[in-house]
Amino acid sequence: MDDLLAFLQRNRPPKSLIFDSQEAIYSTKPFLSFLKIKPEIHKMPKAITPPQSFLNSMKVAGGKFSFERSLTLETPTFIPKGVRFYETNSIGFLSYLSEESRFFNTTIGRYCSIAESVFSGIQQHPVDRISTHPFTYNWSLNPKEDLSCIFSPFQEYQAVVDTKAPLPNKDVPRTIIGNDVWIGRSATIKPGITIGDGAVIGSHAVVTHDVAPYTIVAGVPARTLRQRFDDKTIEKFLKLQWWLYNISPLRKDPSYTNVELFLEKLETLIKEDHIEMLRPETYILENENGQCRKHVL
Ligand SMILES: CC(C)(COP(=O)(O)OP(=O)(O)OC[C@H]1O[C@@H](n2cnc3c(N)ncnc32)[C@H](O)[C@@H]1OP(=O)(O)O)[C@@H](O)C(=O)NCCC(=O)NCCS
DSSP states (O other), rough: HHHHHHHHHHOOGGGGOOOOHHHHHHHSSOGGGGGGOOOOOOOOOHHHHHHOOHHHHHTTEOOOEEEEEEEEEEEEEOTTTOEEESSSSEEEEEEBBBOOOEESEEEEEOOOEEEOOESOOOOOOOOSSOOSSGGGGGOSSSSTOOHHHTTTOOOHHHHHHTTTOOOOOOOOOOOOSSSEEEEEETTEOOOOOEETTTOOOOOOOOOOOOBBBEEEEEETTTEEEESSHHHHHHHHHEEEEEEGBBGGTEEEEEGGGGGGHHHHHHHHHTTTTOOOOOOOOEEEEEEEEEEEEEEOO
């Protein structure tokens, strides 16, 4: 996972694309003045859909989804239709997503279950400009979502929207979803949040603070309901980190369905060096000027 994080850090958008010097102009100058300014265009890559042949060869089940800059995948994984990845994201072994969920700069651990319409790390609209509406910036993401595109038949709107102003979502912090996390339907996770290993997020929760490992949270804003296990058991889960190992040989063992036995057994196997690390096939999909490239890690 350390290697993955290092890769993701390296692939953040370069600072030179961020237009710090323009920011003050757009937040304070009168409306008409910004129509005259022509700063460089912040070019977000257009989102692309990986070819089905790539997905089959990588053991990615599901349907048509789109990603923007890069997507790192430990496989098998399941990504159904309508899922959208903005910027740079990664998904760990056997995690599965559900329809219409969206992820912005999010790292997802192994064995996660993510329900429909979950929004993670999605950027905010600017609240310190003359308007929160995207006419104050050039929303050049997927053309289908690009407001200048939606309104292109209307010339008056084009004159306002086509300002090439900087995007407001600069430096969106990375959102981290740990291993074995279950996220209920329609939950929203604010950018920069860390959800600990083994946590559970209730349906429709709005998560505004980090969530401790093995903790169940729910509500708006999300509050702790309870822990999944007692402190000692959680400590053991976090120490042993079962998701790092190939646990499949234990499948027929009685410990597989008993938390206490499982942790005991795993501890012994690790001590005696009788269990191997899990080494899933890992791929990086990259968007190179609209072409999907596949790299094996
Ligand atoms: C969060 C969740 C896991 C909690 O389940 P639970 O531990 O069985 O919780 P309980 O039903 O005993 O409820 C405990 C308390 O939390 C409240 N609560 C439960 N789920 C809640 C939610 N999603 N939002 C707000 N409050 C919630 C209950 O009203 C109850 O409050 P009370 O003590 O004041 O009466 C579950 O309710 C949930 O949201 N699951 C996600 C389901 C889903 O989206 N599945 C998609 C398919 S993957």
